[in-house]
Amino acid sequence: MTTALAGLLGGYYWVWSRSRFVRLIDALPGPNPLPLLGNILDLLKFSPDGDPWKKRRRMLNPAFHFQNLNGFLDIFNDLSLDYAAKIERIILGTASSTGCQEIDVHPIMSLLALDLFAVYEPWLRLDWIYKLSSLYRQELQLLSSNAVAMNKIIQSRREFLKQNADKYSSQSSEYLANNNNVGEGDTLSRPKERLTFLDLLLKASEENPDDLNDEVLSNEVCLFIAGSIDTAAVAMAWFLYLMAKCPEHQQLVMDELNLIFGDSDRPVTAHDLTRLKYLECCIKETLRLYPPFPVIFRYLTEEVQIGDYILPKDITVLVNIYGTHRNAEFFPDPDSFKPERFLPENSVDRHPYVFIPFSAGVRNCIAPKYAMMEMKVALANLLRRLKFSLSDPSGPLQTPAIHFMLKPKDGKFNLIVSKRLGLS
Ligand code: HEM
Numbered sequence: 194m195t196t197a198l199a200g201l202l203g204g205y206y207w208v209w210s211r212s213r214f215v216r217l218i219d220a221l222p223g224p225n226p227l228p229l230l231g232n233i234l235d236l237l238k239f240s241p242d243g244d245p246w247k248k249r250r251r252m253l254n255p256a257f258h259f260q261n262l263n264g265f266l267d268i269f270n271d272l273s274l275d276y277a278a279k280i281e282r283i284i285l286g287t288a289s290s291t292g293c294q295e296i297d298v299h300p301i302m303s304l305l306a307l308d309l310f311a312v313y314e315p316w317l318r319l320d321w322i323y324k325l326s327s328l329y330r331q332e333l334q335l336l337s338s339n340a341v342a343m344n345k346i347i348q349s350r351r352e353f354l355k356q357n358a359d360k361y362s363s364q365s366s367e368y369l370a371n372n373n374n375v376g377e378g379d380t381l382s383r384p385k386e387r388l389t390f391l392d393l394l395l396k397a398s399e400e401n402p403d404d405l406n407d408e409v410l411s412n413e414v415c416l417f418i419a420g421s422i423d424t425a426a427v428a429m430a431w432f433l434y435l436m437a438k439c440p441e442h443q444q445l446v447m448d449e450l451n452l453i454f455g456d457s458d459r460p461v462t463a464h465d466l467t468r469l470k471y472l473e474c475c476i477k478e479t480l481r482l483y484p485p486f487p488v489i490f491r492y493l494t495e496e497v498q499i500g501d502y503i504l505p506k507d508i509t510v511l512v513n514i515y516g517t518h519r520n521a522e523f524f525p526d527p528d529s530f531k532p533e534r535f536l537p538e539n540s541v542d543r544h545p546y547v548f549i550p551f552s553a554g555v556r557n558c559i560a561p562k563y564a565m566m567e568m569k570v571a572l573a574n575l576l577r578r579l580k581f582s583l584s585d586p587s588g589p590l591q592t593p594a595i596h597f598m599l600k601p602k603d604g605k606f607n608l609i610v611s612k613r614l615g616l617s
Contacts, residue, residue: 220502253413257560257562262562262566265567266462268309270574273305277577279301296610298581299606302430306422427485427599428476428480428564433572434583435475435590436581437582437586437608440582442475442530446576447576449470449471450576450577460574461570465573466569466570472573473565474533474535476565478532482519482530484515484549487593487599488512488595489552523547551564
């Protein structure tokens with residue numbers, strides 16, 4: 194009996210080891226892969242099912258349409274100015290006689306990114322729900338598993354929409370219908386009340402209770418929180434580090450800001466955003482050197498040919514965003530901070546998939562424009578008021594480490610911050 198079983202297993206292994214799948218895998222350079230281990234999540238059925246995702250994504254896309262983004266400018270301005278003032282108070286409270294102070298900017302950027310995200314969830318700005326946001330602040334890492342908090346948010350928003358039915362009634366469907374075919378050049382119009390992505394989901398869940406039950410809604414909320422807060426916080430902290438490390442580039446950004454704003458402390462407008470070209474180049478170069486998600490994963494549903502190799506279907510591959518961004522063929526002198534690479538005249542011949550901080554293809558980030566806009570406004574306002582430097586700017590740029598996202602090895606972004614003269 195045992196011999197027969199061993200014979201069967203041996204026969205199965207002999208056939209399997211000569212299969213096309215194994216031959217293709219063996220032909221790939223590098224260490225021997227472990228096919229079963231690599232796809233264990235698929236075996237356990239943890240991988241997302243394509244169709245429900247497609248439906249939900251289609252429902253959510255309009256919420257991030259260009260047309261809706263300008264409505265967030267005021268609040269982006271208010272919040273980033275609040276944070277610039279908070280940092281000024283920290284500096285003044287502890288400043289040495291030199292008028293500057295070394296601080297880790299990452300926790301501050303995390304709070305700012307969290308507040309910027311809460312714009313999309315206005316209920317978090319209500320006092321009684323606000324308590325939840327302090328829970329968020331303390332337990333940011335645990336948020337994605339906090340089903341109870343998620344359910345409370347979903348239920349309270351549902352209740353809120355019911356009580357304000359006159360303002361919101363049937364607006365979601367109208368809004369979706371009206372916004373699905375709008376081009377970037379269309380005039381900016383806004384719905385009566387600002388709809389959040391959760392409102393769209395709640396409305397859709399009334400119409401499709403099976404596809405969008407409370408558990409699915411809760412997962413979507415978690416996905417947004419995980420996808421939006423730390424990414425923007427880390428990107429802004431790396432940007433400030435690079436400004437501190439490369440004062441000549443900080444000066445060029447300041448020249449642009451001075452040209453546009455002069456001594457005025459007015460907020461950033463939609464028109465200003467189109468003129469902040471060098472700042473945008475610096476943000477892009479930051480995302481190239483330090484993409485918050487250095488790698489992403491894709492499950493192959495069909496064979497893919499890459500150069501001389503064929504990747505078989507039914508495997509999970511890792512897309513190395515960090516490595517792609519530092520490929521000297523596309524980015525000469527890849528380890529240096531050179532924002533000029535992203536000037537329009539230097540970007541014309543660049544392949545669209547060599548710069549992919551927001552991923553690419555159908556499963557890319559849902560909110561790249563929103564993210565770029567919030568970062569531009571926040572960083573412009575911070576730099577107009579504060580100057581960033583390093584105690585020792587010599588040496589090469591930091592080599593990052595993966596702490597889920599790409600961060601400095603010790604996880605700290607210690608920068609010397611001082612108040613700029615001129616603006617009160
Ligand atoms: C610097 C800022 C950001 C970066 C670098 C970034 C990057 C990314 C990347 C690389 C992915 C794809 C992950 C994958 O393919 O496995 C992703 C997905 C996603 N991001 Fe972002 N993101 C940023 C900001 C935001 C913001 C502000 C939001 C929401 C307000 C957001 C919401 C999402 C969501 C919901 C997904 C999942 C999309 C889906 O699976 O359909 N992200 N992001």
